Amino acid sequence: xxxxxxxxxxxxxxxxxxxxxxxxxxxxxxxxxxxxxxxxxxxxxxxxxxxxxxxxxxxxxxxxxxxxxxxxxxxxxxxxxxxxxxxxxxxxxxxxxxxxxxxxxxxxxxxxxxxxxxxxxxxxxxxxxxxxxxxxxxxxxxxxxxxxxxxxxxxxxxxxxxxxxxxxxxxxxxxxxxxxxxxxxxxxxxxxxxxxxxxxxxxxxxxxxxxxxxxxxxxxxxxxxxxxxxxxxxxxxxxxxxxxxxxxxxxxxxxxxxxxxxxxxxxxxxxxxxxxxxxxxxxxxxxxxxxxxxxxxxxxxxxxxxxxxxxxxxxxxxxxxxxxxxxxxxxxxxxxxxxxxxxxxxxxxxxxxxxxxxxxxxxxxxxxxxxxxxxxxxxxxxxxxxxxxxxxxxxxxxxxxxxxxxxxxxxxxxxxxxxxxxxxxxxxxxxxxxxxxxxxxxxxxxxxxxxxxxxxxxxxxx
Ligand SMILES: Cc1cc2nc3c(=O)[nH]c(=O)nc-3n(C[C@H](O)[C@H](O)[C@H](O)COP(=O)(O)OP(=O)(O)OC[C@H]3O[C@@H](n4cnc5c(N)ncnc54)[C@H](O)[C@@H]3O)c2cc1C
Numbered sequence: 001x002x003x004x005x006x007x008x009x010x011x012x013x014x015x016x017x018x019x020x021x022x023x024x025x026x027x028x029x030x031x032x033x034x035x036x037x038x039x040x041x042x043x044x045x046x047x048x049x050x051x052x053x054x055x056x057x058x059x060x061x062x063x064x065x066x067x068x069x070x071x072x073x074x075x076x077x078x079x080x081x082x083x084x085x086x087x088x089x090x091x092x093x094x095x096x097x098x099x100x101x102x103x104x105x106x107x108x109x110x111x112x113x114x115x116x117x118x119x120x121x122x123x124x125x126x127x128x129x130x131x132x133x134x135x136x137x138x139x140x141x142x143x144x145x146x147x148x149x150x151x152x153x154x155x156x157x158x159x160x161x162x163x164x165x166x167x168x169x170x171x172x173x174x175x176x177x178x179x180x181x182x183x184x185x186x187x188x189x190x191x192x193x194x195x196x197x198x199x200x201x202x203x204x205x206x207x208x209x210x211x212x213x214x215x216x217x218x219x220x221x222x223x224x225x226x227x228x229x230x231x232x233x234x235x236x237x238x239x240x241x242x243x244x245x246x247x248x249x250x251x252x253x254x255x256x257x258x259x260x261x262x263x264x265x266x267x268x269x270x271x272x273x274x275x276x277x278x279x280x281x282x283x284x285x286x287x288x289x290x291x292x293x294x295x296x297x298x299x300x301x302x303x304x305x306x307x308x309x310x311x312x313x314x315x316x317x318x319x320x321x322x323x324x325x326x327x328x329x330x331x332x333x334x335x336x337x338x339x340x341x342x343x344x345x346x347x348x349x350x351x352x353x354x355x356x357x358x359x360x361x362x363x364x365x366x367x368x369x370x371x372x373x374x375x376x377x378x379x380x381x382x383x384x385x386x387x388x389x390x391x392x393x394x395x396x397x398x399x400x401x402x403x404x405x406x407x408x409x410x411x412x413x414x415x416x417x418x419x420x421x422x423x424x425x426x427x428x429x430x431x432x433x434x435x436x437x438x439x440x441x442x443x444x445x446x447x448x449x450x451x452x453x454x455x456x457x458x459x460x461x462x
Contacts, residue, residue: 005036005352008094008113009077010084010281012042012070014337015119015313015344017403022345024076027352031076036352038077039111041084041096045070049402051334052411053145053182054370058189059424063142065410068403080111086284089116089309115308115348118287118295122276122314122332131253136272139186148271152190153197153427155268159208160201166266173210173267175257177249179220181369183273184232187213191241192372197425212242214249214259216274223333223367224379231386232369232377239372276332278315290317294329299359301344310348312340312360322363335365338401368394 009020020040030036046067055061070079082098085108094116095108124138137151138144152174159171174194176187195206213220213236220243221229233243248260249270257265278293287303288296294317296304301318303309312318314332318340330336343360350357366380368390376391378384385393395415399408418424 002035004034005030005115006113007036007038007115007117007348008111009038009040009117009119010042010087010094011119011121011279011313011315012040012044012047012079013119013121013313014047014334015121015341016040016042016117017047017068017070017073018338018341019117019119019312019344019348020074020077021403022341023348024074026345026349030352038074039080039113040070040074040077041080041082041094041111042070043081043083045079045081047073047403048142049398049407050140050182051398052402053139053142054185054189056142057139057145057149057186058193058373059149059426060189060373060418061411061414063146065407065414066142066145068407073404084120084281087116087118087281087286089286089303089306092116092308115310115352117310117312117344117348118282118285118303118315119311119313120279120281120315123279124272125275125277126272127274129249130251132249132251132270132272135252135255136270139182139271139273140276145186147432148186148190149193150427150432151269152194153425156194156197156201156204156209157427158268160203169210170255170266170268172204172208173212173265174269174271175212175214175249175252175265175267176271176273177214178272178274179213179215179217179243179245180273180275181221181223181367183213183215183271184221184236185370186271186273187211187241188236188371188375191239192375193423193425195239196423200425207240210242211240212244212257212265214244214247216246216248218245220245221367221369221377224369224377225366225384228377228379228384228386232371235371235375235377235386276314282315287311290329292317299361300347300357301340301360302347302357310344312344313337316340318360321359321361330362331364333367334401335367336362368397370394 009016027036046069048067052066056066082096084094084096086095094111097108155171159168162168176183191211198204198206219229221232236243250258252270257267290296295311297311297316297318298304299321301312317329320328320330339362340360347357368378370376374388374391376394377386378390378393
């Protein structure tokens with residue numbers, strides 16, 4: 001019996017999950033006859049539907065419904081929860097650690113493969129801004145989105161209970177850096193949520209909250225085009241959100257955000273959404289990278305100049321064959337990531353069967369963005385929408401896109417229920433410290449200090 005073809009998928013995000021899912025279908029016969037096997041290595045047992053993170057932060061969708069359980073969806077793949085640290089493609093070997101290897105103290109283990117799909121996505125592109133590494137908050141994961149929600153509500157609790165105006169002002173000042181869809185949607189959804197929540201505080205009015213969007217270029221939301229981007233600025237400013245274009249964050253030390261326009265903003269919240277860069281794993285491989293650190297690919301989604309290696313998504317530089325000019329590559333977004341996986345899976349199956357490969361070609365269709373409940377902006381296939389219709393389109397589009405019928409039904413149920421009832425205003429920040437209560441209960445009583453025998457009611461002096 002011949003050895004199975006071992007396909008290793010690194011990453012369980014958009015590209016990793018959809019490629020493995022499509023491969024499961026494409027290679028049904030091979031998987032059944034054990035002529036092929038698929039292993040997915042990823043740090044979390046779920047795929048995160050990132051476009052829903054702003055709504056999760058606003059409390060419109062529960063965190064569990066923003067993620068898709070990989071084991072349920074990829075039932076014919078082997079799922080390994082772990083992190084790949086390096087890849088030696090020349091030797092067809094990945095070095096990884098799993099929760100078990102950490103427990104066993106075994107260090108890193110090696111995993112051999114025949115075909116590699118590398119899709120570790122991107123991480124926040126943090127610049128060397130003083131104080132950012134210590135105080136900045138990212139917005140790429142479900143943990144960060146929920147943590148930020150809890151943090152914003154906690155700031156309102158701090159402001160409500162302090163008598164110090166400086167603490168109050170800093171608590172109610174929220175600075176977001178980066179005007180792409182992640183930053184704008186996160187800010188708009190959280191501002192909407194906080195304005196609503198303020199009605200339950202006897203001493204906080206919505207006007208007391210200060211929201212600042214800092215953007216280095218002269219526009220926001222480039223994904224929806226210039227006209228709709230200008231509309232989004234007007235809409236945000238009408239809500240008293242301070243949009244500062246052509247401005248950079250210079251530092252955020254000691255709870256003061258210093259901007260390039262000279263302003264100093266005491267704040268306890270600096271959210272950093274100013275772009276992404278390829279995941280660090282990419283630099284720990286022997287695969288070719290471009291000047292921005294992305295893996296150089298061909299239009300067939302093979303890694304350039306290398307056999308049996310494939311890539312797509314945020315970590316991959318795929319030439320944009322629709323651009324009509326050389327040197328252009330597809331932007332890192334979900335629209336391309338998902339579409340690329342279709343070609344990627346078909347091409348892997350075709351290459352195993354000795355058939356010709358297809359090119360990935362897709363002209364960007366435009367984008368939809370939510371600016372809070374019932375507010376939005378969209379520019380899709382040349383059609384421009386704003387306000388309620390754009391927001392409705394945003395929801396309809398993402399509902400159609402979120403993977404699995406199960407998740408669609410749950411998200412729709414949540415939206416329907418939140419339309420009938422009031423918004424959730426609870427902060428469960430204590431979930432981040434689940435052992436705190438028990439640690440307090442189980443801690444030994446403090447050692448008595450200079451206690452004289454007669455102090456305790458149960459003791460009597462001789
Ligand atoms: C808040 C937010 C909103 C967004 N909204 C939109 C939108 O409206 N429209 C749109 O088109 N795009 C949107 N995007 C962008 C979109 O989500 C990304 O382009 C898309 O997720 C890229 O897919 P990917 O598979 O390359 O990366 P990801 O989906 O990020 O997946 C990468 C996976 O690799 C794993 N990984 C990383 N390192 C390793 C390692 N060393 N070993 C193993 N696994 C590893 C990660 O844990 C993750 O599971 C948004 C992004 C964010 C953050």
